[in-house]
Amino acid sequence: xxxxxxxxxxxxxxxxxxxxxxxxxxxxxxxxxxxxxxxxxxxxxxxxxxxxxxxxxxxxxxxxxxxxxxxxxxxxxxxxxxxxxxxxxxxxxxxxxxxxxxxxxxxxxxxxxxxxxxxxxxxxxxxxxxxxxxxxxxxxxxxxxxxxxxxxxxxxxxxxxxxxxxxxxxxxxxxxxxxxxxxxxxxxxxxxxxxxxxxxxx
Amino acid sequence: xxxxxxxxxxxxxxxxxxxxxxxxxxxxxxxxxxxxxxxxxxxxxxxxxxxxxxxxxxxxxxxxxxxxxxxxxxxxxxxxxxxxxxxxxxxxxxxxxxxxxxxxxxxxxxxxxxxxxxxxxxxxxxxxxxxxxxxxxxxxxxxxxxxxxxxxxxxxxxxxxxxxxxxxxxxxxxxxxxxxxxxxxxxxxxxxxxxxxxxxxxxxxxxxxxxxxxxxxxxxxxxxxxxxxxxxxxxxxxxxxxxxxxxxxxxxxxxxxxxxxxxxxxxxxxxxxxxxxxxxxxxxxxxxxxxxxxxxxxxxxxx
Numbered sequence: 001x002x003x004x005x006x007x008x009x010x011x012x013x014x015x016x017x018x019x020x021x022x023x024x025x026x027x028x029x030x031x032x033x034x035x036x037x038x039x040x041x042x043x044x045x046x047x048x049x050x051x052x053x054x055x056x057x058x059x060x061x062x063x064x065x066x067x068x069x070x071x072x073x074x075x076x077x078x079x080x081x082x083x084x085x086x087x088x089x090x091x092x093x094x095x096x097x098x099x100x101x102x103x104x105x106x107x108x109x110x111x112x113x114x115x116x117x118x119x120x121x122x123x124x125x126x127x128x129x130x131x132x133x134x135x136x137x138x139x140x141x142x143x144x145x146x147x148x149x150x151x152x153x154x155x156x157x158x159x160x161x162x163x164x165x166x167x168x169x170x171x172x173x174x175x176x177x178x179x180x181x182x183x184x185x186x187x188x189x190x191x192x193x194x195x196x197x198x199x200x201x202x
Numbered sequence: 203x204x205x206x207x208x209x210x211x212x213x214x215x216x217x218x219x220x221x222x223x224x225x226x227x228x229x230x231x232x233x234x235x236x237x238x239x240x241x242x243x244x245x246x247x248x249x250x251x252x253x254x255x256x257x258x259x260x261x262x263x264x265x266x267x268x269x270x271x272x273x274x275x276x277x278x279x280x281x282x283x284x285x286x287x288x289x290x291x292x293x294x295x296x297x298x299x300x301x302x303x304x305x306x307x308x309x310x311x312x313x314x315x316x317x318x319x320x321x322x323x324x325x326x327x328x329x330x331x332x333x334x335x336x337x338x339x340x341x342x343x344x345x346x347x348x349x350x351x352x353x354x355x356x357x358x359x360x361x362x363x364x365x366x367x368x369x370x371x372x373x374x375x376x377x378x379x380x381x382x383x384x385x386x387x388x389x390x391x392x393x394x395x396x397x398x399x400x401x402x403x404x405x406x407x408x409x410x411x412x413x414x415x416x417x418x419x420x421x422x423x424x425x426x427x428x429x430x431x432x433x434x435x436x437x438x439x440x441x442x443x444x445x446x447x448x449x450x451x452x453x454x455x456x457x458x459x460x461x462x463x464x465x466x467x468x469x470x471x472x473x474x475x476x477x478x479x480x481x482x483x484x485x486x487x488x489x490x491x492x493x494x495x496x497x498x499x500x501x502x503x504x505x
Contacts, residue, residue: 020467021251023226042468057227059251059287066249066467091227104246104286117286123310124333126220130212142212146223147288147310186223 015197016041016050020066022058022091026185030193044071052085052200055092055108057146057183060117063095064105073108080110085176085199087192093179094149111177112155119150131162131182133171136191143170143182150181176200216333221355224288224310224335225419228252228356228442232432232463233421235259235446238277239284245449248459252288252310254444255281260317260364261447261486264498270318272300275307282308290337295504296322298331305334311356312336314349316503317363317446326504329353339423341374341501343381344400347410348505350418351402357416359440360501361424364447366488370501371425371435378420379439385411424501427452427485429465429478436469453483 017027019040031038039050047053053076055063067073080086088096088111095107097115120127126147130140141162151169154160162171162180170181171192176199184192231251236242242253257273258266272293282289288310293300295314300321304312314327316339329336330353339360340346346357359378361371385407388396393411397404409417422440426432427448435443443466445459452458461478468474496502 019230021230023229025229026226058229059227059231061246061287062231062249062251062463066464069464102286105249122282122308123220123224123288123335124305124308125215126224127213127215128217128219144219144223146220146227183223186219186226 013037014039014050016046016053018042018053018055018063018067018072018092020058020072021062022056023183023185024056024058027054027056027089027193030185030190034190034193034197036197042070044075047072047075047079050084052087052197053079054196055086055088055095056185057090057092060091060094060100060103060107061105063091064103064107067095067108068106073106076108077110080177083176083200085178085196086110087178087180087196089180089183089185090146090148093151093181096177096179097151098155099153111158111172111174111179113151113158113172113174113179114153115149115179116152117149118147119152120145120148123147129164131164131170133162133191134159135161135195141184141189141191142187143180143184144186145170145182148181151179173199218355221335222418225337225356228288228421229419230467231442232459232466233290233442233444234449234459235444236281237450239280241450241455242281242284242289244456245459246285246287248456249463250287250459251442252290253281253285254290254292254313254446255309256292259447259450260500261366261451262364263317264364264500270294272297272303272318275303278304278307278309292318293327294318295320296325296327298327301327301332301334301336305332309334314338314354316360316500320503326352329355337421339501339504340378342377343385343410344402345504346378346416346420347400347402347406350416351406354418356419356421358421358423358444361422361426362491362494363424363500364489365425365491365494366427366448366451366486367491368425368427368431368434369491371422371431372438374424374501375420375422375435375438375440378416382410382414382416386414426462427488429461429475429482432462433465433469433475436466442466448486451486458482458485
């Protein structure tokens, strides 16, 4: 698995980005630069037409509410059971976590971890940081944390990919599920997108 | 919209990327005016991406007259404690100390707003001086670019707040998007002339011409009262909606709020907009523009 990182293997053919709310356009633009067919997914049936799904940054309460209301969560669980890779960035990481203390709306509950919302404070505490990411080589990944969540517990099947200087987990993977507390779609570094797109080939 | 930017240094806060980035996260969503913690909870439950904490919704500010100022920090705190979504609050145009107070309280976005009585008739707030991001209103592209040049990290078309009348919102969003399209067709000399006319650096005008969009997120505000209004603004190029009086001045705020959220997400799906519009009860009464004397128009505040 380790070897997939950064390699130029054939990428996923059609990747969806959940377009209910948030910065889905930035993910779609990144996919486009990578030559991947991106699909703006707003309806349940569209989940049948994609090979991978990204849940973007946004407000997890809004995304969770709309996704559950339109039956997207149930369908997504089926697709994940069939092996479809899913990546959540920021609000998306909250959306796919099994345990989110005090979350007012339904979530997809896919990945065995606890994610705490707004864990670093309010907007004035939002920050940028350089991360060493497992498998990305010596060049740090510049990460943008906006009212970011943190991964406060990881289950036994989870591989930690990146931590902040104080040890806080901010990127993790469980099989074909990927979670980042930050926003690779807001910077020009495409390594996380490549990494995610390689998961479906593993 | 071209939103990707160059990285700032490690550990930095209050950067342009972080300020504009939060607005990116709000896209496709609805920001609702709330006056109590209870309203804020209704808004969050309905799927709002953020709330605007204020003492009176614009319709009541309009009715009350007098000087409208920043809200009591006590009520802003109560709303911040009640919800987990971002909380915005309004400062008067040019009142940089109100903005400092809002930053100190810890609000997530400051709206330098024409809905409040302006504090300075010459200067808007120098928004670059703050770590907290700002959203500002605009009626046309020149106004939007002047605000961005001063440091606004998000723009909302002004509309005419507190009227429940969409006509000004449509006028302003069309003025902005039409002027952006037009820039794309201009040569280098004409862009320089346009920059002088707008009173902004030519680099900013060139960037907008090249990208075909503002360098920050563009929402719509001022007059949205129905799900169809919300979808209309999205089809006209808004990336999200502010709804002020339209929700809590209607017969059934919780249902209307939820319907406006859904119409904003599925703005091209007329069947869905029809479905969520059914049986919502009375919308806010609304005002015709002709009934508002010139000196009581809010959109003309700011320049």
